Amino acid sequence: MHTHTRSDGSPDWSPSPRYPDPVIRVIDASFDALRLPLAKIERAIVDTTHHTEWMFHCAESRELERFGDEGSVLYNRTHNPWPVWDRDVVLEANVTHSLDDLTVLISFHNVKSSAYPTPERVVRMPRLAGFYRLHKRSDTQTEVTYQVEADPRGSLPRW
Numbered sequence: 217m218h219t220h221t222r223s224d225g226s227p228d229w230s231p232s233p234r235y236p237d238p239v240i241r242v243i244d245a246s247f248d249a250l251r252l253p254l255a256k257i258e259r260a261i262v263d264t265t266h267h268t269e270w271m272f273h274c275a276e277s278r279e280l281e282r283f284g285d286e287g288s289v290l291y292n293r294t295h296n297p298w299p300v301w302d303r304d305v306v307l308e309a310n311v312t313h314s315l316d317d318l319t320v321l322i323s324f325h326n327v328k329s330s331a332y333p334t335p336e337r338v339v340r341m342p343r344l345a346g347f348y349r350l351h352k353r354s355d356t357q358t359e360v361t362y363q364v365e366a367d368p369r370g371s372l373p374r375w
Contacts (some may be wrong), residue, residue, distance in 0.1 A: 243346075247360040254352040257360065258320050261348055264290055275302060280331045286311045290324075291332045303368050305341045306332055323347040343367035363368060 223370065260266065263267035275295035282288045293304040309324040325345040334340045346364030353359055 218325060240281055240303065242365050244363045245361070249353050249357040250360055251357055253357045254320060254350050257358050258322070259349055261322055261323070262309070263286075264337045267292065276304075280306070280329070284300070289327065289331065293338060300359075301368075301370065302359060303341050304338050305344045307344065318352045320350040322350075339368070341366055341368040342369055 243356070258299045264277045264279045269275045271277070272328065273293075273295045274292060276291070276293040277287055278291050280289045281290055287308065287310045290307045291306065292306065293302055296302050305326050306329040307324045309322060312321045312323070314320070324347065325344060326341060344364065344366045349361040351359040351361075
């Protein structure tokens with residue numbers, strides 16, 4: 217397993233080589249072989265009703281719109297400790313299966329939307345984009361790659 221984390225286990229956000237602006241933060245993690253079938257991991261990722269149970273600091277997640285079996289518009293809010301306000305984002309997410317069904321790509325990016333207004337004391341992130349890449353190693357093992365780039369906006373302490 218390879219992850220970018222701090223010594224306390226929290227994600228280590230660093231400037232992206234593609235976006236040298238220090239405001240853009242990046243998380244990049246790879247897990248060589250999770251002992252779970254690909255389909256089970258895919259279901260967990262696309263099931264917004266359970267995001268708050270496994271997504272880091274996810275305070276709220278809901279599907280706002282679905283288009284077919286492969287795409288949706290989602291709302292996510294991330295909890296932050298005082299005095300930092302929570303961050304939220306409206307995302308379009310798409311699921312793509314390889315022809316041989318050995319790889320699934322779940323990509324997402326922020327979209328401008330009035331479908332879910334920004335709550336009070338919450339900052340809407342102007343940029344969030346990333347993906348989960350799942351690759352079937354065997355019937356019971358899956359390689360997972362996760363990457364996200366975010367502009368959390370607002371007044372934040374240096375990380």
